[in-house]
Every structure is written in C-alpha cells, then in structure tokens.
Amino acid sequence: MRAVVQRVSQAAVDIDGSTVGQIGDGLLVYLGVQTGDTEGDARYLADKIRYLRVFPDEANHMNRDVRHAAGAVLVVSAFTTAGDARKGRRPSFDHAAGAEEADPLYQLVCRLLTESGLTVATGRFGAMMSVRSTNAGPVCILLDSRRTF
Numbered sequence: 001m002r003a004v005v006q007r008v009s010q011a012a013v014d015i016d017g018s019t020v021g022q023i024g025d026g027l028l029v030y031l032g033v034q035t036g037d038t039e040g041d042a043r044y045l046a047d048k049i050r051y052l053r054v055f056p057d058e059a060n061h062m063n064r065d066v067r068h069a070a071g072a073v074l075v076v077s078a079f080t081t082a083g084d085a086r087k088g089r090r091p092s093f094d095h096a097a098g099a100e101e102a103d104p105l106y107q108l109v110c111r112l113l114t115e116s117g118l119t120v121a122t123g124r125f126g127a128m129m130s131v132r133s134t135n136a137g138p139v140c141i142l143l144d145s146r147r148t149f
Contacts, residue, residue, distance in 0.1 A: 050116045
C-alpha cells in the first residue's frame with residue numbers, strides 16, 4: 001500500500017462539479033492499494049499518517065503530527081500511486097489492486113484514522129475526481145507499507 005502525503009492549508013475533492021470532501025489545515029493523502037496488500041498494510045499506513053510529524057512547533061521545526069496541529073485529513077483513492085514508470089514512458093499499473101481488493105482496505109484506512117480521533121474527509125472510491133489543494137511548505141512525503149523506499 002502506498003501513499004503520497006501532502007501538508008496542506010486547504011484541500012477539496014469534487015465529483016461532477018460538487019464538492020464531496022474538504023479540509024482546511026491538515027494532510028491530503030493520495031492512497032493506493034497494491035495486489036496482495038492486507039489489513040496489516042492498512043494499519044501500518046494509518047498509523048504512519050496519524051503520527052507523521054510534519055507540522056511546525058513553536059521553533060518552526062517539524063515536530064507535530066496532524067492531531068497536535070489541530071488538522072484534518074482528506075483521503076483520496078489513487079491507484080496511480082502503484083504506477084511503475086521504470087521502463088518506457090507509460091507507467092504500468094499491473095501492481096494496482098482491483099476494486100474488490102482495494103476498496104475495503106481504503107475504507108479501513110479511513111476508519112482507522114477516524115477512530116484515532118482525526119477528522120477525516122474522503123473522495124469517492126473509483127470515481128473521476130478533481131482535487132484542489134494548497135500545499136503548505138511544500139511538504140510531500142512518500143509512504144510504502146512494503147518499505148521499498
């Protein structure tokens with residue numbers, strides 16, 4: 001399971017011109033499930049996202065997590081995080097899990113983040129979405145439950 005995590009001052013996701021999820025300060029998470037991912041992968045990423053210290057403290061050092069920064073999380077399903085562009089110019093998505101496997105794990109990550117006390121907004125799994133955000137920093141972190149990077 002992979003995630004691209006961005007610290008944002010605002011983010012929103014629209015479907016067919018209607019906003020379905022939005023946050024102010026917090027984390028925008030593009031979450032992708034790979035074939036063979038398990039509940040353990042979902043728990044690992046939810047924990048990493050919840051406790052990722054990318055928000056500034058009084059000394060302007062990145063020492064606060066999203067909850068301590070009073071932020072929220074917008075989680076957007078993005079199978080493209082499983083893309084492999086090592087060969088050629090067109091990414092391969094062979095490692096991306098199908099909807100039957102991916103949706104329950106996406107939902108689990110969202111539920112675990114909510115249960116940890118965070119305010120969580122979402123897009124809609126499998127939908128064509130338009131995501132708007134203002135990256136704060138910029139801060140972009142790549143996470144991989146298989147720890148390949």
